[in-house]
Amino acid sequence: MMKAQQPLVSVVDDDESVREALPDLIRIFGFDVRAFSSAAEFLGSEWVKKTDCLVLDVAMPEMSGPELQEELVKRGETIPIVFITAHKDENERIPLLRSGAVACLFKPFSDVALQEALDRAFS
Amino acid sequence: MEAGLVRVLDTLPGMVFTALSSGIIDFVNKALVEFTGIPLAGTSGWNWPIDAELTRASTLSHDFRSMLLLADPFEMEMPIRRADGASRSLLVRCNPTHDMDGVQRWYGVATERLTYPSKSGDGNDFQRIVDSIPVPVAVTTPTGDVEALNNPALEYFGMTLEELKNWKATEVVHPEDLQRTIEDQLAAHRTGTFYNVESRHLRWDGVYRWHNVLGLPLRDTEGTILRWFHLLVDVDDRKRAELELAVREREAREVLESIPAGLGVIGSTGEVETINGPLLRYYGRTLDELREWRSADVVHPEDTSRMIDAVDRAIGIGEPYDLEVRLRRADGEHRWFQVTGSPLKDDDGRIVRWYALHVDIDDRKRAEEALAERERESRLIVDGIAGMIAIFSPDAKLIGGNQQILDYFQRPLSELDNWATNGITHPDDLQLCIDSFMRSIATGEPYDFETRFLRHDGVWRWFQLRGLPLRDADGEIVRWYGLLTDIDDRKRTEEQLRRSEAFLADAQRLSKTGSFSLRLETGEIIWSVETYRIFDVDVATPVTLQTVLSRLDPDSVTTVREVIERARDGDGDFDYDIKLIMSDQSVKYVHVLAHSEKNRDGEQELIGAVQDFTESRMAEEALNEVRSELSYVTRVTSLGVLTASIAHEVNQPLAGIVTNASTCLRVLATEPPNMEVAKDTARRMIRDANRAADVIVRLRALFSRKPPAIESIDINDVASEVIALAFSDIQRARVSVISDFGVDLPRVAGARVQLQQVIMNLLRNSIEALANVTDRPRRIHIRTMFKDGGHVQLSIKDTGIGSSELGKIFDAFYTTKQDGMGIGLSVSRAIVEYHSGRLFASANTDYGVTVGFSIPVSGANNTTDEDAPLFAGPGEYP
Structure with missing residues (x-):
């Protein structure tokens, strides 16, 4: 039931609840979606090149969200990133936006806020 | 020679000549020419026709000329050949007349020496004999009438024989002497013996001169008195000398009586001859009583034998005596006298008499006794004193010292006298010693200086030397007393004190602690150097309470005034802080610890220390600030961390729930609703909510699971x-x-x-x-x-x-x-x-x-449950 022409949104989060909940909602928004439990898993997959937008958790074990972003920049990948974080700290958010993130959402976030962020990523 | 004078001389009834100093007789009068038969002729002068053998004639002539060379009147006998060839003896008498250059001219008289008059001698012979006597002679009848006078007599009186025959009526004899003269003469005439009287006779020029008048009777062979010869020997000079001596003697006697000392005259064998008035009055005795002075209780009983011995011994050997005895005054009181006896000797050195001078020395004696007593006392003190004493004579000679000084140096006094040269005085102090000591000796001012002296064992010790002169009643210095006080220990103590003061000053400076004292009665304040520094007051400034108060802030002024009031009321301890406002408006915090009590003089005194703790106060304040900041930061930080941590853990399931709920709502809103997805999301929401509760449980466990170290x-x-x-x-x-x-x-x-x-x-x-x-x-x-x-x-x-x-x-x-x-x-x-x-x-x-x-206690039965939480929430606590 996948449509090849639909943009791919990849979700990287170590929290299982998020990995289970987000893909359903994002599909409703009309995107193809893939979930990964860690940065390493995402980087090791075939989907890096195919991903059109990345929904990325900030605080993760081993490689964190921003480190993954850095790695992608190194690899020459320019995937728009929407950061999500459970740590509500404006001081963390601003550097992320400056380094090229499309948006940074504090968990828990509303479906509308996520849709707007994805719309900005594809605009 | 003037013709007038020649005529006078020629007229004189005697043989007269004049001569010059050169020996030339330049004039002889007519009488002499006639007597000798030799006229005055030629310019070589007249010469005596000396009737003697050649050698003797030459001698006589030479003698005569020699006498003329002198200036004194003289007379000599000259054997002369008379004009008729007879040998005669002439008495030649010469008197000089003087001018400015000496003898101008000699006038001489030659009289024929008469042989003793024969009993039948005629008048001429008699007259010649009388005239030949060179002193005035009067010849009277046995009844006293004047019969003849020789030329000297006539010359003396300047009167004629006739005038003088009435001498009793005239005043040729001094009126005071006339009566006695007449009486003596009459008595002599009656007894036929000679008389000898001294009386004054009037000379031609109106001057009375004393003469010794010797009256001799001239008797014939039967013894009958023919005439009286009266020889007048001029004794005026002697008489005047005698009179003058008498005056002097009277004066001397008056002096004797008027001198304020006692004088006794004692004969050569020791008998009392006379005693002067003052001494008689002192004794209140008569001369006769005092002749028996040896037994008359006039000399103090304790002194009598000494006095007798001294006088007897002096008279025995002829040496002066001098002793001090107590003599009894008329009122019975004994007073000290110095009695000195000196012998008066005649020309032959024989002792004529003794003069004993009595001088009242009672006052002096008592002063001496008082002085002696003082000296005795001084001596007692000197020996009893705990210091070293040196006694010097007024000329700086060491004449005494107590045992202590001898013990210290262990040298004889004679050696110690050479203190300036024998090495017992420290070389570095020597000049000061000599200067100070000799200045005092010269001025009589006391001395006081410090020096080091060498102890017998070779150790130098410091001494304080103080000297005072002892003076007698007249203020004369009798002795110098020098006190040598061993101050070596004190000196060392001073040194240590100085050092510890320096230490203290350093310590005060380092610790910023000063000290002070306040005499509450007088308000006198003493500060240590560091206190001056703390108060920022010049060390030279005298400190008053006002100085202190002027530096304080108003609250501190009140504090200090209260402390002073309480300190004034009694003893106590004080511990307070004050704040100083310095001249640049900076602030100093000073901690004061003080103690109030009576000092040694019995005055209430506040003594204490002030510590500038401004820096530590500032530091403390700064630290407090840091501490409170720190605690705040810590609190905020840890709370923040905790909150964030809790939020993170809870937000994860919440995020799931919200997302699932949104998805659920969206799938239910589709037509037809996707029930499968809706169910899945509902299941996930339940799971996530449980998960959130688990997070809370886990969180609590996170804080409570660490077991404490027992x-x-x-x-x-x-x-x-x-x-x-x-x-x-x-x-x-x-x-x-x-x-x-x-x-x-x-x-x-x-x-x-x-x-x-x-x-x-x-x-x-x-x-x-x-x-x-x-x-x-x-x-x-x-x-x-x-x-x-x-x-x-x-x-x-x-x-x-x-x-x-x-x-x-x-x-x-x-x-x-x-x-x-x-x-x-x-x-x-x-x-x-x-x-x-x-x-x-x-x-x-x-x-x-x-x-x-x-x-x-440890080891006792302990029921602690290792798993039980140490902390429990308030609600859970039973």
């Missing part, structure tokens, strides 16, 4: 650590903490930090309970002890405001403090109970409460 601890150590930790709080709150720790307490098993928190909690509560206490000492009593049943108990007793509901104070949220959360005591309770212990609280009988806890 160790064997000494409760006293723990309590001491807490007191040390709370020290600044205790000090700031002005609370005194008394610790009364039990000895040899058994150890307890526990968590050191937790027990510290309990004690700290209890202690803080007590301190806070004392905050508003002003009417009694703010005191906290911490006590540890062993309790029956194997427990160690710690109690904290305060004098604070106490609590009316003691039973509740360990309940959570119960607090007596307005700003408190009430958590502390309940936490304490939790900790103590975790240690299987028991908290307790009770009201004191007077003020405040006693709180504390007891816990079992």
